[in-house]
């Protein structure tokens with residue numbers, strides 16, 4: 074029998090985030106397919122009662138909780154102690170957790186403490202021949218592998234955007250509080266630093282990924298580059314559409330070459346073989362020709378559209394669902410005008 078444990082931490086407002094709800098629905102599905110299995114939920118946070126109530130009807134057999142001020146924020150020592158204790162209290166053989174900076178950092182060490190195994194960057198959970206199986210991508214998202222393990226406990230970190238978020242009703246749950254023996258804590262979390270909201274261009278939960286290519290900074294029909302206007306058009310679109318911003322490698326590399334650049338771009342925006350492979354329902358690429366951003370970076374984008382002056386660009390070779398052969402400056406000027414009119 075597989076004893077499953079879904080591990081989740083609360084967000085700053087005390088609720089469970091989308092990633093945690095996605096991991097919950099994946100864990101529930103898996104438990105339903107494994108004969109005789111039982112699913113428990115293990116919650117970590119300052120106070121997890123409202124998070125437990127939020128998922129009261131998920132069908133978990135037990136709601137285990139590690140609570141207290143020490144568990145409000147991400148810190149390896151307290152997170153590892155909390156999750157190790159929860160895994161033992163649940164008698165968990167299979168531990169499923171949403172992949173995020175907090176669990177990605179703590180859980181590999183917990184697997185070591187438990188004498189178990191861990192798999193990160195998992196994109197799917199299924200049952201194969203009566204055993205739990207996972208899928209993940211290899212070689213920069215070019216090959217997908219399915220694997221099972223006999224070793225237990227087995228910790229699985231599920232990437233975001235790979236399962237529907239659980240959306241059942243709330244209720245009142247009686248949580249089992251599990252005491253944790255904390256080691257001496259040497260790290261004090263004094264706060265978080267993040268850029269102001271209007272500089273935040275990477276939004277993993279956005280419905281749309283907008284990819285900018287190096288064409289935005291190249292000489293245009295009038296023989297001049299128009300980087301300043303490009304910046305203004307892109308930022309205005311991002312603000313209106315609340316889209317996430319991706320970039321090609323060429324565009325983010327330009328800053329190192331002293332060329333006209335889009336100042337808000339960094340290598341964190343880069344998609345592709347040596348960048349990220351985000352998951353958004355829709356994508357719009359502009360002034361972008363390269364192979365890597367399309368084939369690899371856009372692998373998990375649902376509906377793909379592109380704007381390029383060149384009808385023979387790589388997008389035209391079957392990568393985009395729709396290719397607009399047009400000047401991206403003119404297109405985005407008009408799109409922004411329409412969006413502003415709609416929002417006003």
Ligand SMILES: Cc1cc2nc3c(=O)[nH]c(=O)nc-3n(C[C@H](O)[C@H](O)[C@H](O)COP(=O)(O)OP(=O)(O)OC[C@H]3O[C@@H](n4cnc5c(N)ncnc54)[C@H](O)[C@@H]3O)c2cc1C
Nearest residue numbers: 286287288321322323345346347348360361362363382401
């Ligand atoms: C090992 C390796 C790994 C790599 N990894 C990555 C990676 O992870 N991510 C990545 O992005 N690249 C990667 N590259 C680089 C990649 O191969 C391409 O060189 C790069 O993506 C090209 O960037 P681009 O499309 O922005 O620029 P360009 O190739 O210069 O294309 C610019 C495009 O803009 C269009 N354009 C210009 N003006 C306009 C306008 N007004 N309106 C509409 N269209 C316009 C042009 O027609 C052109 O198609 C990698 C390369 C190697 C060798």
